[in-house]
Amino acid sequence: MKRCAWAGDETRMIAYHDAEWGVPLVDDVRMFEFLTLEGTQPRTLQSIILNKVEWYRAAFAGFDPERVAAFVAQRVEELLRDPGIVRHRLKIESTIVNAARVLEAQREFGSFAEYVWSFVGGVAIQNRWTSLAELPAQTPESRAMSRDMRRRGFKFVGPTTCYAFMQAVGLVNDHEVGCFRHAEVQAS
Numbered sequence: 222m223k224r225c226a227w228a229g230d231e232t233r234m235i236a237y238h239d240a241e242w243g244v245p246l247v248d249d250v251r252m253f254e255f256l257t258l259e260g261t262q263p264r265t266l267q268s269i270i271l272n273k274v275e276w277y278r279a280a281f282a283g284f285d286p287e288r289v290a291a292f293v294a295q296r297v298e299e300l301l302r303d304p305g306i307v308r309h310r311l312k313i314e315s316t317i318v319n320a321a322r323v324l325e326a327q328r329e330f331g332s333f334a335e336y337v338w339s340f341v342g343g344v345a346i347q348n349r350w351t352s353l354a355e356l357p358a359q360t361p362e363s364r365a366m367s368r369d370m371r372r373r374g375f376k377f378v379g380p381t382t383c384y385a386f387m388q389a390v391g392l393v394n395d396h397e398v399g400c401f402r403h404a405e406v407q408a409s
Contacts, residue, residue, distance in 0.1 A: 225400045226353045233271045243406045245345050245391030249333040252390055253323050254284040257316050259386040260377035261307050276305025281316060286333075289320035315376030322375045338392065340366045346393040347407055356395055359384045 228238035246252055258277065262270045270277075280303050282288035300306065300313045326336040340362050350356055359367075363384035370378040378386075388395045396403040 222401050223399050225395075225397045225402070229268070231268050234268050237271055239402065242389055243391050243394055243396055243402065245406075245409055247332070247334040247338070249286070249323065249327065250284050252333055252337060253286050253289075253320065254278070255389045256319060256323075256378070256386050257281065257284065259389055260315065260319075260382050261312055270307075273305055273307075276303070280306050286320040286323040286327075289317055290324055292317045292320075312377060318374065318376050319378075322370070322373055325373065337366070337390070340369075341387070341392045345391055345407075348393060348395050349398050350395060351398055353397070357384070360387075360393075362392075363387055 224235065224238055228234050246255070254277075258270050258274070261277075278284060280300055297310070297313055297317070301308050301310060306313075323333045326333045330336040330339070346362070359380035364380040366383040366387070367378050367380040370383065384393075387393050391406065391409075394403065394406050396406055
């Protein structure tokens with residue numbers, strides 16, 4: 222069975238590719254989780270973060286935006302000592318800030334998902350890449366998302382991070398056309 226080239230051969234990366242990556246999401250908690258994780262590390266180090274997902278879920282209250290937005294300075298200090306996550310003060314603090322922004326988007330748009338999906342007109346973009354070399358690092362849609370998120374006060378949401386987020390939550394189908402997941406994700 223052919224997979225996208227980036228999935229590599231590590232068990233967790235293969236499982237993520239085969240079951241999660243690129244599947245269209247509308248669950249605000251899962252979307253907040255993906256936004257946080259995509260902002261934590263560049264794609265080249267994604268396998269490291271994937272191996273820490275359970276630690277992140279425990280550290281950040283299951284990515285419940287209401288609970289995370291209520292974290293106080295003492296909790297930040299505790300997280301800075303947590304060996305299961307990337308202990309980077311600005312990234313930890315950005316997760317708390319972003320949780321509050323997710324709650325604001327929910328109030329304004331009805332859900333964080335509605336807000337996020339608005340950048341692609343509510344329908345996933347179906348790309349037809351034949352190799353990794355064709356995948357862009359960012360797109361007009363990811364640049365628009367980044368600009369708007371930064372205007373709203375989100376942190377660590379540059380256009381490249383936004384594109385990785387869009388790929389992860391299924392706003393774009395960037396599975397290579399020869400990958401068995403391309404058609405499966407397109408049909409979902």
